[in-house]
Structures are given as structure tokens and as C-alpha cells.
Amino acid sequence: RRGEMAKATQLINNEVFRAFATYAAIVLLKMMLMSLITAYFRVTRKAFVNPEDTATFGKGEAAKKFLRTDPDVERVRRGHLNDLENIVPFVGIGLLYALSGPELSTALLHFRIFTGARILHTFAYLIPLPQPGRGLSWAVGYAVTFSMAYNVLKAAWLL
Amino acid sequence: RRGEMAKATQLINNEVFRAFATYAAIVLLKMMLMSLITAYFRVTRKAFVNPEDTATFGKGEAAKKFLRTDPDVERVRRGHLNDLENIVPFVGIGLLYALSGPELSTALLHFRIFTGARILHTFAYLIPLPQPGRGLSWAVGYAVTFSMAYNVLKAAWLL
Amino acid sequence: RRGEMAKATQLINNEVFRAFATYAAIVLLKMMLMSLITAYFRVTRKAFVNPEDTATFGKGEAAKKFLRTDPDVERVRRGHLNDLENIVPFVGIGLLYALSGPELSTALLHFRIFTGARILHTFAYLIPLPQPGRGLSWAVGYAVTFSMAYNVLKAAWLL
DSSP states (O other): OOOHHHOOOHHSSSSHHHHHHHHHHHHHHHHHHHHHHHHHHHHTTBSSGGGGGGGGGOOHHHHTTSSOHHHHHHHHHHOOOOOOOHHHHHHHHHHHHHHOOHHHHHHHHHHHHHHHHHHHHHHHHHHOOTTHHHHHHHHHHHHHHHHHHHHHHHHOOOO | OOHHHHHHHHHHHSSHHHHHHHHHHHHHHHHHHHHHHHHHHHHHHTTSSSSSGGGGOOOOOHTTBSSSSSHHHHHHHHHHHHHHHHHHHHHHHHHHHHHHOOOHHHHHHHHHHHHHHHHHHHHHTTTTTTTTHHHHHHHHHHHHHHHHHHHHHHOOOOO | OHHHHHTHHHHHSSSSHHHHHHHHHHHHHHHHHHHHHHHHHHHHHBBBSSSGGGGOOTTTHHHTTTOOOOHHHHHHHHHHHHHHHHHHHHHHHHHHHHHOOOOOHHHHHHHHHHHHHHHHHHHHTTTTOOTTTHHHHHHHHHHHHHHHHHHHHHHOOOO
């Protein structure tokens, strides 16, 4: 049992893997935060989608008028979906990249730029900043993930 | 070759990793089930979104009337998207957590509560149960993932 | 340090893991490609969702008319969401499967069929091909992921 445990925790002792774990946890927590922001806007804007969510506002027509879309709610939801579309590839490809034996400094560069770009992307989407703010922050994160994928394929290629 | 294979399968011999693999597979299968439920409601409610999907109902106006949204279909789709938003962080953070060397009993507690909460969430969404049933089951899964992320960051922190 | 690095890169020396890394990177890149196709259709069809994205078309009503949905854009977005719903389980379950010690030939069979099916699915969705083209390619990928999940649960089962 002890020996096995030691083997299993080897990965977490590796610096590149520790860096990946740190940044992956941060961007996944950032993505999870979008749920709370959506809930906040749904409650403050009184804009719900499920009839059972408006039951506290009374019955019938009184409650029905809160079953509506709100621009702020929809904006956060788009940001959330964009996170899913971009953070999922980062976590998947990033894990493989971290296990492909890159230099710590190169790996940190990838993880830091991606994380910074996605945090900027969220601000750019929610404030919102004029374009190309959101577009550029999206493209930077995309390019970082692409670079990691290239390195994974170079190291692992077995078709 | 044999030696390498043995090394690669070490992880699956570790009990915490085996527990994670079991629960991650269960929640991912549960998420995949939402596709089948969506398909079931699309067919029984005759509510499709792609014109090519209604071709069996004839041509022109006869088929066009089945290109519509249905409340039951939309409800399952929202449940599916909510799964993506919550099960993706669980799988990503949970893997890092399983590799960070937690006690088996603590890890099992996290995995079991999350899995139970997400199964409850699906029932709460699809029946639907009155609030706060769905809200609470969502919050429990969210809190478990947050707790695992805290443990990952404590064990791995390298910024 | 060197020793640790060697341990961490053991996985990438394992052939099943290398095969998984290759196919996971390919399907994740394919999924990322959907973002570019969406952007391409948004620009060529002039169909945007965020007001700040239409600022280059002028102010007020001149720009507002480009805040609209377009069938081609919506089609790509549905394909993208379907990728998320199916490629996320493949990457999660596939990683656990690759670590559960399968035969290389069996693993390659799973990875290749899934990857082929998802590439076909994208073509079937975007062209679009008549049904059951898209339905079958979806079902094949689904069945492959299910088969891997069965093998993971058989090897890891610890509830």
C-alpha cells in the first residue's frame, strides 16, 4: 500500500506537473465562477428559464413574466460556453504536454500566458471591452493550446 | 516493452486512482446518457432542429412543422449543458486531486458525494422537483469540486 | 530533479499512452477548429451576437442589423456543442482506459474508430449529409467510448 501510494504521488512531485496542476485548477475554478455570475444575474435581473425557479415569485402570470432572457445573463452564458470550448482543450492537451517532458520554463510560459489570456477574455466579455480586446485574448489562448498540441504530437506521435 | 507496460499500469493499481477512475467513468456515462434522453424526446415529441432530420416525415411544409423547439427537449439540453459545466471541472480537478496523494477515505467521500449529487441533480432537473432541490444538488457538487481544487492547489502550488 | 523528470516522462514512453496522446490531441484540435469555422461564417454571413462585434459596421441601426442568427452559423455551433458532449467523455474515459493496461492493438482500434467517426460526424453535420449519416457517425463514436468505459470499470472498479 505505502509503496503504491508513493508511486502514484510521483507525478505531483514533478515540477512541470505541479505547475500544470496549479494553472489547470485556476482556469477550471475561473470557469466554475461563471456559474455563480450567471446565477447572480438571473436573480438580480429576475430572468429565469425553468418555471420551478420562479415559484417564489407567486403563481401563474405573476411568476411567468420572469421566464425571460436577459442580455446580461446571455452574455455571461456565452462567456461560460466559450470557456468550455477553450479550457477543455487546454486541460486535455496541457496534461499530455506536461507528461511529454517539456522544460519547466517553457511549460510555465505556456501555462501563464494561457491563464492570463483567459482571465482577460472574461473581463473583455463581461465589461465588455471594445473589440479586438476579446478577440485577441481568445486568439492568444488558442495559439498557446495549439503550440502545446504541436509539442504533444511531436513527442507522442503513434497513429 | 513489458517493463514499460508495468510502469504505465501502476496508476491503475493505486486505490485512490482506481476510485477516481470508477466515479469519473460513472459521471461521464451519466452525462452521455443525456444525449440518449434528448434523442428520445426529439423523436417522441417530434421536435427537431436540423432539416435533414425531418426528411422521413416527408418534404416541404409537411416536414418543416417538426423543426421546432419543445419544452421537454430544451429541459434535457439544459441539464446536459449543466453537466458539461460541472462534470468537466470534476474530472479535471478530480484527476489532479487523485494524483496529489489524498487519503483513500477522504477521496472516496469527495467522489461519492459528487456522484450522488449529480445523479440527484439530473432527477431534480428532469422530473422536475420543486426548488431548492436542483439548486442544492448543484451546490453540493460545486462545493466538492471546490474542496478538491483547494487540496490540489495546497499540494501542487507552483505558479 | 533529473530522476523525477524521468519518472514523469515514463508515461509518454508507453506505447498505449502515446497512441492516446496522439488521437486525443487530434480530436481536441478538430474540436478547436469549430471555433474558426464559426468565426468564418459569422464574418462572411455578417451574423453576430455581441453588439461590440459589429462596431466596425458603423453605429446604431447600421450595425444593429448584423446582430442576428444565421442558419450556417447555428449549424456549426451545434456541431461544436456536439463535439463537446462527445469528445469530453472520450478524452476523460480514454485517458483512464489508456492507463488501465489494454493491449496496444485493441486500444488503437478504439482510438482510430472514434477519431474517424468524429471527423465523419463533422462532415456529415456541415455539408450536411442526409440522415442517417450524421446519426450513425455519432453512434459509432458513442459506442467506442462506452466500450472503453466498460473496460475502465472492469479494471478499476472500487466504489
